[in-house]
Amino acid sequence: MNHWIIAPVVLPAVIAPLIVLLMRHDLVLQRVFSLAATVALCGVAAVLLATAATNPPEAYFLGNWPAPFGIVLVLDRLAAMMVALTAFLALMVQLYAIGSGWDRRGQHFHALFQFQLMGICGAFLTGDAFNLFVFFEVLLIASYGLMIHGGGRARLRSGVQYVAYNLVGSTLFLFALATIYSVTGTLNMADLAERVATLPEGEAAILRVAGVLLLAVFAIKGALVPFQFWLPGTYASAPGPVAALFAVMTKVGAYAVIRVFSLIFPPETPATGAFFAELLLPAALVTLALGAVGVLGAASLGRLVAFGAIASMGTLFTAISGFSPETTAAALFYLLHSTLATAVLFLVADLVLARRGSEDLIQRRPPIAQEGLIASLFFVGAIALAGMPPLSGFLGKLQILDALRGPNMVAVWGTVLVTSLLMIVGFARAGSLLFWKSHETLMEADPHEPDVLSFAAVGGLVAALVALTLAAGPVSSALGSVASELAERTPYIAANRLTEQPQ
Amino acid sequence: MEILVASAVGTLTAAGIYLILRMRTFPVIVGLALLSYAVNVFIFASGRLAVGLPPVLSKTAQGYTDPLTQALVLTAIVISFGMTAVIVMVALGAFLEAGTDRMDSDDEAGQ
Numbered sequence: 001m002n003h004w005i006i007a008p009v010v011l012p013a014v015i016a017p018l019i020v021l022l023m024r025h026d027l028v029l030q031r032v033f034s035l036a037a038t039v040a041l042c043g044v045a046a047v048l049l050a051t052a053a054t055n056p057p058e059a060y061f062l063g064n065w066p067a068p069f070g071i072v073l074v075l076d077r078l079a080a081m082m083v084a085l086t087a088f089l090a091l092m093v094q095l096y097a098i099g100s101g102w103d104r105r106g107q108h109f110h111a112l113f114q115f116q117l118m119g120i121c122g123a124f125l126t127g128d129a130f131n132l133f134v135f136f137e138v139l140l141i142a143s144y145g146l147m148i149h150g151g152g153r154a155r156l157r158s159g160v161q162y163v164a165y166n167l168v169g170s171t172l173f174l175f176a177l178a179t180i181y182s183v184t185g186t187l188n189m190a191d192l193a194e195r196v197a198t199l200p201e202g203e204a205a206i207l208r209v210a211g212v213l214l215l216a217v218f219a220i221k222g223a224l225v226p227f228q229f230w231l232p233g234t235y236a237s238a239p240g241p242v243a244a245l246f247a248v249m250t251k252v253g254a255y256a257v258i259r260v261f262s263l264i265f266p267p268e269t270p271a272t273g274a275f276f277a278e279l280l281l282p283a284a285l286v287t288l289a290l291g292a293v294g295v296l297g298a299a300s301l302g303r304l305v306a307f308g309a310i311a312s313m314g315t316l317f318t319a320i321s322g323f324s325p326e327t328t329a330a331a332l333f334y335l336l337h338s339t340l341a342t343a344v345l346f347l348v349a350d351l352v353l354a355r356r357g358s359e360d361l362i363q364r365r366p367p368i369a370q371e372g373l374i375a376s377l378f379f380v381g382a383i384a385l386a387g388m389p390p391l392s393g394f395l396g397k398l399q400i401l402d403a404l405r406g407p408n409m410v411a412v413w414g415t416v417l418v419t420s421l422l423m424i425v426g427f428a429r430a431g432s433l434l435f436w437k438s439h440e441t442l443m444e445a446d447p448h449e450p451d452v453l454s455f456a457a458v459g460g461l462v463a464a465l466v467a468l469t470l471a472a473g474p475v476s477s478a479l480g481s482v483a484s485e486l487a488e489r490t491p492y493i494a495a496n497r498l499t500e501q502p503q
Numbered sequence: 504m505e506i507l508v509a510s511a512v513g514t515l516t517a518a519g520i521y522l523i524l525r526m527r528t529f530p531v532i533v534g535l536a537l538l539s540y541a542v543n544v545f546i547f548a549s550g551r552l553a554v555g556l557p558p559v560l561s562k563t564a565q566g567y568t569d570p571l572t573q574a575l576v577l578t579a580i581v582i583s584f585g586m587t588a589v590i591v592m593v594a595l596g597a598f599l600e601a602g603t604d605r606m607d608s609d610d611e612a613g614q
Contacts, residue, residue, distance in 0.1 A: 163593055171535075
């Protein structure tokens, strides 16, 4: 067995308690150990990415219990890609948190950050549906702590809503899992895939109910209409770097939809058919429209970016709802892009907030320190998220439009193109209010020490966006192989070695 | 017995949802707890109901009940217990900070 597969879970799980127990009073030590762990996670992710690119999917049997009796982690190309994306984003966000001093404003930032990484990486790697629930809970409980980091009235109040909403989501997840178990008698994803395909006719109705419940749970994570209510308040009130890390947390929902609905309930399943794709597409288009209108109407920068994140999830789910290798490849490209772009904008929003003192867009304020640089970063982020050329957002949306030719073409193309225009207008309005109207006050900018590390972190994310644009060809062909591996299904199922009987 | 278990799950879920839709944090937390009880019974029932059968190997056993759902329930109980503790603490913090335990966000700013 390849023991590297479990490293992205074990590494943060070891470092985080060490930080809590041994270094709770020494911020410098916390920073050093936490940063070292994240750098190591990036290294492990690179190794896994290289392994998965050349090898077929590989299972890691915990305690060497054979599947489906024990819990398995499965490394395939999709999981490796998501872990690598998480590790890179986490490194940049952590540099920003250290540079901007966010980790100083409350206790246990670094420990919670590592627990969060453990949950996210575990959710990407697990090959067991119940274990997916457990890792969801790990990442959620860490996110509760991170979300209210630093305290404050607005943050705590949105925190209560966020926690309550997600607790309802967890309960739904358990209902869905129990329903699936009662029909199939297993929760190992590969075993489920085999049993669902050969399910007798009479059980199909219960299975469809379970599938819809699962879709609802992942929609809560991915902020899909009608389950998006928690996102704007949460993301706008969360500390800037935490909101940037949460950019990958909504993607956990998207990942889970791709994994479960292409492995266990693919459109060719006799019991369910294309039922889920038909549910997903309208919801995704409404999400996209709602996000774009929110961008146009947002009164504060944080909410503007949060609605931008909702719109990007709408675009992503639109692409996912195709459930074919081409649409999945386009969706994965957009997933990489939108994670980075959303994170850039959340960090820029935090840079502005730290200097401007208010996120309110209408309120007239004097110019901010380092305005030229921050305005350019905002410009780059806005171009990327709205999907204008020359950055990867344009290429991503182009691929999605190209892949979704078909009976729903008019609705999809119309919605994606019109919402892109709305988002361009919304971001242009916000940019001019923030950076140009401020000069009408004829006041000098308040001095603010430029923290090199914060700007380096945002610059790193922007550089990744540029790299994604320049290397779009090779990246797309690599994502094509990820998508075809997903569509094939048999290598993933074979990795679990279900037929081998225990001795 | 099936009717008893099913109606228990139904009643607990209905009561839980009713309480979650209330405006103040305390009923919402109680509602979440009721929902988690409902789901625990539901998971237990998903392994089929059986009376007087052991879940672990035994020489005298006539048959066995599904042990996996019992393990799943145990995990679910632990997690929901921890989560309830977290939301109680967060709600307490929000109450002390904001001076109100309203669940909806209705600040003057309309946020």
